Amino acid sequence: MADLRAGLIGLGMMGRHHARVLGSLEGVRLVAVADPAGDPHGVAGDRPLLRSVEELVAAGLDYCVVAVPTGLHESVGLALADAGVHALIEKPLAHDVSASTALVEAFEAAGLVGAVGHIExxxxxxxxxxxxxxxxxxxxxxxxxxxxxxxxxxxxxxxxxxxxxxxxxxxxxxxxxxxxxxxxxxxxxxxxxxxxxxxxxxxxxxxxxxxxxxxxxxxxxxxxxxxxxxxxxxxxxxxxxxxxxxxxxxxxxxxxxxxxxxxxxxxxxxxxxxxxxxxEPLRTEHEHFRDAVQGKESDIVTLAQGRQTxxxxxxxxxxxxxxxxxxx
CATH class of the missing domain: 3.30.360.10 (Dihydrodipicolinate Reductase; domain 2)
Known part of the structure; x- marks a missing residue:
């Protein structure tokens, strides 16, 4: 089976840790990263450093990790759902229940795997x-x-x-x-x-x-x-x-x-x-999400569970x- 093509948007404090794990995760290839503010922690390496979720989708992704500020989770997540890209969205799922519901419904309607990064x-x-x-x-x-x-x-x-x-x-x-x-x-x-x-x-x-x-x-x-x-x-x-x-x-x-x-x-x-x-909890979280995207048995925090939180x-x-x- 070919490696899953993964992307990462948001290269701040949490994004740098996601990049580290994605860059060494078996069965996954981190193909591009994105952040309109640039790459303050130098995690891109030789990968393309993009500026938007649209550019990231155009790189051809199977799934994407969303580590942008909470207020942007809804817009970035909806763009990924519209493009048919599975997503692991950092916690909390969104800034309010209404935005959380929009994400739950969009991923369900598209038949995509969506999860929330409740790492604990x-x-x-x-x-x-x-x-x-x-x-x-x-x-x-x-x-x-x-x-x-x-x-x-x-x-x-x-x-x-x-x-x-x-x-x-x-x-x-x-x-x-x-x-x-x-x-x-x-x-x-x-x-x-x-x-x-x-x-x-x-x-x-x-x-x-x-x-x-x-x-x-x-x-x-x-x-x-x-x-x-x-x-x-x-x-x-x-x-x-x-x-x-x-x-x-x-x-x-x-x-x-x-x-x-x-x-x-x-x-x-x-x-x-x-x-x-x-x-490492973050690596375990990523392993479960990778398995979920591949259709294997896994234990992820679903978007519906994230909305309830x-x-x-x-x-x-x-x-x-x-x-x-x-x-x-």
Whole structure:
């Protein structure tokens, strides 16, 4: 089988990583890249450096990776769908639900593979966590708490922290628990003088009854990417920076010290940090999308799933503005 001809539009901070992976991905040939602002990281190499999605399509593509600013996802994605080109679109899918729906409908109507680059799904710690939850290792899931905070990334200008960062936690929470969001309550803040929010604290409920909380900001010198899932048998802690997964089991040994026994709801049991393979999440994401384009079995984040994540993100913003719980 001939290699798939791939293109890349958007050569910023994320685009350079896509170029690196596409340039070494088995079964794929990166034939051209495009960005009207040029190639600041020098990723084009000997490939044509183009300026528009139309020029990129004319190079003859099987699929394209879209890493342009969020506000351009709709127009670039629709151009690719109209040209019959499969697309992997960076997260979030689009700047709002309406634009997301336009993309979902265009790719479905054209019979094309469309996916969203929610890279956290492919983090080894979360891949292992989902498999263990599905196998019943935790029993009933009670709560998911995420913390995603760090310094402001200069790459972001057109959306706030909810659509840029919190969408990671929205998607991964729904995915690892296999439960959709049913209600959202959130508070946001503007502390850096920018148009968009730079802090959000949200509490949510999933249709399976699980309660979630998400703390996300661009205001901390401490970089954290942590997911804690608490349930019937203990708690899993996933650190997606190190791709470590740890399990804290509820204890099976009775606590005989009465004062402590009355204070603790459960006792402390064994702690296990799993030894798991740690392939690069971005490469795994690309491998799955390549396989989907080839018609093979794969696990991609569909455009419909990406649209639902945007819907929850917009519910967070609406809740913060109205001071009410938004039902989904």
């Amino acid at each position: 799904r492919f983090n080894p710690a979360l891949q292992s966590l989902r498999a263990r939850l599905e196998a019943g290792d935790l029993g009933s899931v009670y709560q998911v708490a995420t913390r995603r905070q760090g310094p402001f990334p200069a790459r972001i200008a057109d959306v706030g922290v909810v659509k840029d960062l919190a969408t990671h936690d929205i998607d991964l929470t729904a995915w690892v628990t296999q439960q959709a969001y049913s209600a959202v309550s959130a508070q946001t803040a503007h502390r850096s003088g920018r148009e968009h929010e730079d802090l959000v604290a949200a509490t949510c409920r999933l249709f399976g009854g699980t309660v979630t909380s998400h703390l996300v900001n661009w205001l901390s010198p401490l970089k954290e990417r942590v997911v804690v899932v608490t349930g019937e048998k203990g708690a899993f802690v996933a650190d997606t920076i190190t791709a470590d997964l740890t399990f804290h089991a509820n204890g099976e040994v009775a606590t005989t010290w009465d004062a402590i026994a009355r204070f603790r709801g459960v006792s402390e049991g064994d702690t296990v940090r799993y030894a798991i393979p740690k392939p 945007v819907r929850v993100a917009e519910a967070m913003i609406a809740s913060a503005k109205s001071g009410t719980v938004v039902e989904l």
